[in-house]
Structures are given as structure tokens and as C-alpha cells.
Amino acid sequence: MTSSTFLNIQGLSVGYGRNAVLSGIDLELGQGEFIALLGSSGCGKTTLLRTLAGFMQPSSGRILVAGRDITHNPPERRDMALVFQSYALWPHMSVRQNVGYGLKVRGIPRSVIGARVDEVLTMLGLDGLGDRPVTALSGGQRQRVALGRALAIAPQILLLDEPLSNLDARIRLTVRHEIRSLQQRLGITAVHVTHDREEAMVMADRIVILNQGRIEQVGSPEELYRHPASAFVATFLGADNVIRLHAETEASTLFLKGDALAGGAGVVPRPEHLTGYRGPVQAHFRSDEAEIVSGSSNGAGIELLGIVKHASYPGGIWRHAVAVGDEEILVDAKNSHAQGANVRIRIPADALFVFPAEAATQSEMNELQRGGATQAAA
Amino acid sequence: MSSSVLNTPALPSSTATHLTTWLPSRALRLLLRGLALGLLAFAVFGPLLNMLLWTVAESWFFPNKLPSAYGFAYWGRVFSPRGNAVESLVNSVSIAVGVVVLSLSLAIPAGYALARLKLPMRSLVLLMFLVPQAFPNLPVYMNIARLFYDVGLNGTYLGVVLVHTVHGLVYAIWIATAAFAAVDHALEEAARISGAGPLRTFSDITLPLAMPGLMASAVFVFLESLDEFTATFFVGAPEVNTLPLLLYTASAGGNYQIASITALILLVPSIGFMLVVERLLRADVLAKVGQ
Numbered sequence: 001m002t003s004s005t006f007l008n009i010q011g012l013s014v015g016y017g018r019n020a021v022l023s024g025i026d027l028e029l030g031q032g033e034f035i036a037l038l039g040s041s042g043c044g045k046t047t048l049l050r051t052l053a054g055f056m057q058p059s060s061g062r063i064l065v066a067g068r069d070i071t072h073n074p075p076e077r078r079d080m081a082l083v084f085q086s087y088a089l090w091p092h093m094s095v096r097q098n099v100g101y102g103l104k105v106r107g108i109p110r111s112v113i114g115a116r117v118d119e120v121l122t123m124l125g126l127d128g129l130g131d132r133p134v135t136a137l138s139g140g141q142r143q144r145v146a147l148g149r150a151l152a153i154a155p156q157i158l159l160l161d162e163p164l165s166n167l168d169a170r171i172r173l174t175v176r177h178e179i180r181s182l183q184q185r186l187g188i189t190a191v192h193v194t195h196d197r198e199e200a201m202v203m204a205d206r207i208v209i210l211n212q213g214r215i216e217q218v219g220s221p222e223e224l225y226r227h228p229a230s231a232f233v234a235t236f237l238g239a240d241n242v243i244r245l246h247a248e249t250e251a252s253t254l255f256l257k258g259d260a261l262a263g264g265a266g267v268v269p270r271p272e273h274l275t276g277y278r279g280p281v282q283a284h285f286r287s288d289e290a291e292i293v294s295g296s297s298n299g300a301g302i303e304l305l306g307i308v309k310h311a312s313y314p315g316g317i318w319r320h321a322v323a324v325g326d327e328e329i330l331v332d333a334k335n336s337h338a339q340g341a342n343v344r345i346r347i348p349a350d351a352l353f354v355f356p357a358e359a360a361t362q363s364e365m366n367e368l369q370r371g372g373a374t375q376a377a378a
Numbered sequence: 379m380s381s382s383v384l385n386t387p388a389l390p391s392s393t394a395t396h397l398t399t400w401l402p403s404r405a406l407r408l409l410l411r412g413l414a415l416g417l418l419a420f421a422v423f424g425p426l427l428n429m430l431l432w433t434v435a436e437s438w439f440f441p442n443k444l445p446s447a448y449g450f451a452y453w454g455r456v457f458s459p460r461g462n463a464v465e466s467l468v469n470s471v472s473i474a475v476g477v478v479v480l481s482l483s484l485a486i487p488a489g490y491a492l493a494r495l496k497l498p499m500r501s502l503v504l505l506m507f508l509v510p511q512a513f514p515n516l517p518v519y520m521n522i523a524r525l526f527y528d529v530g531l532n533g534t535y536l537g538v539v540l541v542h543t544v545h546g547l548v549y550a551i552w553i554a555t556a557a558f559a560a561v562d563h564a565l566e567e568a569a570r571i572s573g574a575g576p577l578r579t580f581s582d583i584t585l586p587l588a589m590p591g592l593m594a595s596a597v598f599v600f601l602e603s604l605d606e607f608t609a610t611f612f613v614g615a616p617e618v619n620t621l622p623l624l625l626y627t628a629s630a631g632g633n634y635q636i637a638s639i640t641a642l643i644l645l646v647p648s649i650g651f652m653l654v655v656e657r658l659l660r661a662d663v664l665a666k667v668g669q
Contacts (some may be wrong), residue, residue: 053571073568082571088564092586101582102572153573 004188006031007157014044014051021047022213023361025061032187036194036204037234038236044194044213048160053082065156072165078107082159085166087142087286089134094146095121095342096130102153112352120148140171147179151186158183160192164199176203197237201225216368229273231282231355239284239353243304247281247354249274254354256283256302260325267301269338270348276323280357287319287330289351299348304329308341385528426645452635462619463636467643468513468622469535474603476539481550481599484543489554489592490584493561504555507548515608523612533617541609547598551617553598553659557591558584594658597651 007029014022019167022044029035037045050056054075063071070078081102088129089098094119103113106151121130124144134145143163150158164172180203183190194200200207201221209216209224209232216236217229224342228234235242254270274281283302293303306322306329314321318336322329322343331345432438433452435445456463492500510518522541523532529536561584581625585592607622615623621640629637 006475053567055567055570074575076573076575078571080571082568084568086564088568090565090568090583090587098451101569101574105569105574105578105582107570149568149572289557347654356652 001146004031005029006033006066007191008062008064008067009052010062010064011049012051012058012063014056014058015045020059020213022051022058025215027208027215027218029189031062031189032184034183034190034192034203034205036192036200036207037210038194038197038200038207038322039210040236045195045210046161048210049082049161049191049193050207052157053080053159054078064366078157079155080157081153081155082161083146083163084152085162086161087146087166089142089145089149091133091135094131094133095126095137098134098145099130099148099152104151106153116152120152123151125310139167140175142168143167143175149180151182152187154186155185156189158188158190160190162193162195164194164196172199179203206207206243209236213234226350228284228353231284231353231358234284234353234355239286241287241290241331242286242327243283243285243324244357245281245326245354246279247274248278249276256281256354258325260306260327262303262344264307268300268302268352268354271354274354274356275354281354282357283347283350284353284355285347286333288317288333288345290329290345292331292333292337293346295342302347302349302352304345304347306343308337308339308343313334413618414651429638429641433501433642435635438634451641456636456639461582463624463640463643466621466624466640468620469618470604470622473542473618473620474600476535477542477546477603478596478600480539480543481546482554482596484547485554485595487600488551488583489588490558490580492551492555493565494559497544500555504552508549510544511548519609519612522609526613530612533615535618538610538614538618538620542603542606545600545606545609549598549602550595553595554592557588560591561587570584590658594655597655597658601648601651604647613642625665 005028007027009025010025012022012025027035035160039045041331047056051058054070054073058071061071062069062151065078086200090101093101099120100113100117108116109369110374115131121127126141126144126148130139134142137145143166146163163179164175167175176199192200196251204221206218207224208218211232217224217233219227224233225237228237228239231242231357234240243260245256245261248255248257249270252270252353254268256266256268257264302325306324309321309323309328311318311320313336317332317334320331320333320337320343322331322345324345329345331343337343382604431445434448434450436447436449436451438445492503495503519541522544526532526537526541531540564643565583566579570576574582605622606620607626610618610620610623611626614620621644623638625637625644628634628640
């Protein structure tokens with residue numbers, strides 16, 4: 001991504017006993033880059049962070065910082081800072097002592113520590129709280145102290161372990177931007193672990209999506225959102241409406257067939273990863289990118305026929321549960337459509353993400369193959 | 379539907395009868411509770427009161443219900459240069475301090491290691507420390523005395539300190555383990571990533587946070603040593619004289635005044651320290667004892 005690689009993770013595998021938690025992670029971060037590790041719980045994102053911090057030893061692979069191998073350095077010799085999910089502030093120390101501890105253990109003179117701590121407290125809006133015990137602070141203030149403690153030592157790399165998950169929803173939104181702007185201002189390379197998709201999208205330069213200990217996809221938020229590389233990424237980033245179809249490719253065109261489609265067929269441009277593919281596919285799309293249309297319309301895309309099961313109003317738009325064949329999908333629309341109404345749903349080609357079918361049941365697979373076979377015979 | 383209609387008129391009368399039976403039963407319960415508490419208080423404080431009376435009784439002969447003369451003459455005798463109470467007190471306290479130092483210097487590393495062990499292993503090791511307590515005291519101490527006699531530890535302060543430590547170590551390790559286990563591991567990790575090495579982390583973070591629990595275990599060990607009798611009797615007597623031994627000799631000789639005054643001297647630090655322990659041992663530490 002960036003011209004110079006600052007943090008380089010090469011073939012990293014980590015396990016507890018014989019259970020591999022991470023296998024073969026390769027990742028490069030540029031200096032000053034903000035990376036979010038995104039995934040559901042148990043995907044290995046926290047393990048990756050803890051391995052970077054030195055709390056866990058990899059079974060294989062290397063971690064390089066500015067070309068220096070730190071794989072086997074203890075945590076105190078990595079020049080990294082970590083903001084813990086629980087904040088892990090020391091209850092027997094004041095705010096000032098918590099923030100200044102990293103400087104104290106580095107043997108920095110007390111006067112310098114005092115000035116630096118004041119600077120950090122001011123930067124985080126904690127003026128006047130320095131002499132309070134950390135146990136007397138609110139959740140938001142504790143979070144700032146934890147961040148202050150991490151930033152006080154001016155680390156090369158800042159690790160964030162779901163630091164916002166214990167905050168109220170409203171505070172969380174402001175703290176997101178604060179952390180991001182601080183990180184940009186100080187030019188620190190940051191690795192942020194989260195399971196919150198929006199948080200990752202808003203804060204990070206690049207997002208790493210982890211699934212079962214492997215990297216599914218790395219890219220900018222928009223790249224991942226617009227061009228998910230796998231069904232997992234598509235689902236994880238909100239494209240969780242799934243329609244099973246049969247696909248055939250010809251040059252740069254993808255022919256889709258299925259009973260759910262209006263006219264039994266649809267044509268969209270072929271994505272890169274389906275070159276020469278022929279067989280069952282699953283088509284993903286987001287409920288807010290599909291629209292309920294009257295009559296056919298032009299422009300690249302596919303159209304589905306369905307029956308409205310029920311409609312609800314979560315605010316701003318109407319959300320319709322629509323039965324399409326055996327499957328049920330959610331479609332947002334400005335106006336409500338009555339229960340039982342036959343509707344035509346249009347999905348623009350650039351909002352449709354098609355992947356080879358993976359989790360289809362055997363009967364569905366058979367049906368799709370039969371459809372394909374008939375097609376081939378004809 | 380119909381049953382609720384039937385029930386409705388019956389309701390007020392049932393509450394009325396409930397009220398009338400409720401009042402005397404409540405008074406009775408209060409009375410019983412008061413009686414039980416009174417009995418408990420008597421069981422706990424009655425002997426203590428008797429002991430207090432004995433400490434200030436100049437003469438108290440059968441069949442008098444109360445002493446016939448009061449005074450502090452025996453206090454003078456206990457603390458006179460000829461009486462050996464002061465020597466015993468100094469002995470008892472210095473032995474107890476020695477035991478605390480030795481127990482804690484063993485219990486701190488052991489407790490820390492045990493606290494970071496996985497749970498089943500930890501329980502097993504802790505149980506092992508409890509095993510000596512399962513045997514009757516007398517045979518154990520008799521054998522220790524026999525062994526100490528062979529190596530020349532019998533009748534020495536070191537011997538008494540060692541045998542008290544064996545006894546006090548169980549409490550020390552159990553409480554120290556609980557105190558260290560109550561320290562969130564993330565707090566130590568936070569110190570490590572902040573730049574502190576393992577030793578610095580232990581002295582700056584782990585030890586201060588576990589300190590209240592460790593102090594509590596020190597108090598327990600101190601008190602255990604202070605009124606330990608059996609082991610001191612076998613290993614220490616007659617060269618090493620402690621307050622419990624003095625108490626034993628005095629009361630065996632029918633000198634109840636001296637015995638009571640000695641007992642009072644033993645009681646004061648016990649009660650004082652118990653109050654300290656009660657403040658030091660937080661619920662989260664207590665919850666981890668033996669886990």
C-alpha cells in the first residue's frame with residue numbers, strides 16, 4: 001500500500017496447544033497507517049494483536065518492525081503500546097501515575113515526565129483530573145486515561161483491543177473520531193481490533209477481514225464494501241440477502257438462471273473471480289441497494305419476483321420481508337407494499353455480488369445441476 | 379375465571395386472620411432471636427468476663443460468687459523483673475515476627491506461582507499443603523521434636539520458628555494465592571507493554587495490589603504463632619519460654635491470676651489484628667481462597 005513497509009507480518013501461525021488459532025498470516029503496514037482487524041468472535045483477531053504485543057509466541061512466522069525482527073522480543077522491548085478492552089488501569093495509582101508509568105520505567109527525569117503527562121492530559125481533555133484515583137473516573141474518562149497511558153510513551157505502534165466496546169453508544173461515536181484524528185496527527189501506526197463493522201469502516205485506512213484464523217480480504221473500506229472477494233466478506237459487510245442461482249460465463253458476461261429471476265434469467269458483467277466458471281452460485285446483495293420496481297426497467301442488473309411476507313417501519317424506509325422462491329430476503333423501499341403483494345425487485349449489477357455456491361444443501365445442488373444439465377442439453 | 383370470582387370475597391377475611399396470627403408469631407420470633415443472641419453472647423463473652431475478673435482479683439475463694447478483694451497486685455508480679463512474663467512476651471513476639479518473615483518469603487513466590495497456574499493443578503497443590511493439618515497435632519510435633527533433637531534444633535529459637543512456620547504456611551500460602559489470583563492479569567500485561575520487565579512489573583503492580591491480602595495472611599500467621607502451644611511445648615520447652623507456655627505453667631499451678639493476665643495479653647493483639655484483617659480481606663480476595 002504505502003511506499004515503505006513499517007510493520008511486516010510474515011507467515012504468522014499461532015496456536016493454543018494443537019489448536020491453530022491463526023495460520024499463515026501475511027500483512028504489511030506502512031508507517032502511520034491505521035489498520036482495523038475485523039471479524040466475528042473467535043476469528044483470531046485478538047490473538048493476532050496479542051502476538052504483535054508479545055503476549056503470545058507464534059509457532060512459526062516472523063514480525064518485523066522497520067526491518068528489525070522482534071518476533072521473540074518480550075513485550076517491554078517492542079516499543080508498542082496497547083489499549084486494553086478493560087482499560088487495565090492500575091487502581092492503586094492516580095491518573096497522573098498511570099499515564100506517566102511508561103516514562104518512569106524508562107528512567108526519564110521526573111520534571112520531563114511531569115511536563116509530558118500534562119501535555120497528554122491536555123490533549124485528551126483530562127486537565128484537572130491528574131490527581132484523581134482512576135477508580136473515581138467515569139467509563140469515558142477511564143478510556144481516555146488508558147489511551148493517554150498508551151500515547152505518553154510516544155510508541156511506534158499503537159495496538160487497540162476493542163477499546164470502545166465498553167463505552168455508551170453516543171460517547172463511542174465521538175471517541176472514534178478522536179482516536180482517528182489523534183493517530184493521524186501523531187503519525188502513529190495503529191492496529192485496531194474490532195467486531196464492529198461500522199467502527200472499522202469509519203476509522204481505518206485499510207481493513208483486514210479475518211475468518212477462522214485466516215485473512216479473507218484486505219483493502220480500503222470502500223474496496224471491501226464494493227468488491228467483497230468472498231461470500232464471507234460480502235455477508236460480513238451487510239450483503240446478507242442470498243439468492244441461489246445457476247451461472248454460466250461467456251467472455252466478460254455472466255448469465256444467471258433461476259426460477260426466482262424475472263423471465264427465469266438475468267445478465268450481468270462477469271466479476272474477475274468467476275472467469276470460466278459454470279455451476280451453482282450464490283448471489284449476495286444489501287437490502288438497501290435493492291429496490292422494488294413496477295414494470296421492467298433498463299440498466300445492468302437482475303430482477304427478482306417475489307411476494308411480500310410482511311413490512312415494518314424501522315424509520316426512514318419501509319423494510320419488506322419478501323419470499324423469493326424458497327428463500328426470504330429483506331428489501332428496503334420508500335413506500336410500503338401490502339402483505340401478499342406480488343413485487344418485482346431490481347438489483348443493480350454493481351450491487352450484486354456473485355460467488356460459487358458453498359453452503360448449498362445437497363438437494364439444492366442437485367436441482368441446480370439438473371437445471372444446468374437441461375440447459376446444456378438444449 | 380369463575381374461580382377468581384369465588385376467591386375475591388374470601389380474600390379480606392383471610393388477610394384479617396393472617397394479621398391476628400401474624401402479630402404474636404412475630405413477637406415470639408423476636409423473643410426467640412433475642413434469647414438465642416443472648417445465649418451466644420454469654421457463651422462467647424462469659425468466659426472472657428470470668429477471665430477479666432480473675433485478672434483483678436486479689437483473693438477469690440470457693441464458694442464466693444465474686445472475688446473478695448480487688449487490686450492490681452498480680453499485674454505487678456507478672457511484670458516484675460523476677461516474673462518471666464516480659465521475657466515470654468518478648469520471646470513470643472520475636473518468634474512470631476520471625477515466623478511471619480519466613481512464611482511470607484515462602485508464601486509470596488509460592489502464592490504467585492500457584493495463582494498463575496491452571497485451576498485443577500492449583501487446587502491439587504493447595505490441597506497438598508493442607509494435608510499436614512489432617513494429621514493429629516501431637517504425633518506430628520512429637521516426631522518433629524525427635525528430628526530436631528537429632529540435628530540440634532530442639533530448644534532453639536530457630537527450631538520454634540521453623541515448627542511454627544510449618545503450621546502457619548498453610549494459611550499464608552492459601553491467602554497469598556487468593557490475593558495474587560485476584561490481581562487481574564491484564565494489569566500486569568499493561569505494565570509489560572508500558573516497558574516494565576517481569577520483576578519491575580511484580581514490584582510495581584502485582585505486589586502492591588496483592589498487599590492487603592498478603593498483610594492479612596501475615597496477621598493470621600502472626601496470631602497463629604503467638605498462641606501456638608503444642609509445637610512450642612515439644613520443640614522449645616524448657617529453653618524457649620513463650621506466653622502460652624507461661625500460661626500453661628501458671629494455670630497448672632493453680633495461679634489463675636497470672637494465667638488470666640497472660641491470656642489477656644494474648645487476647646489484645648488477637649482482637650486488634652482481627653479487626654485489621656477484616657478490613658484488609660476484600661470480598662474478591664476471600665472469594666478466591668482455595669480456588
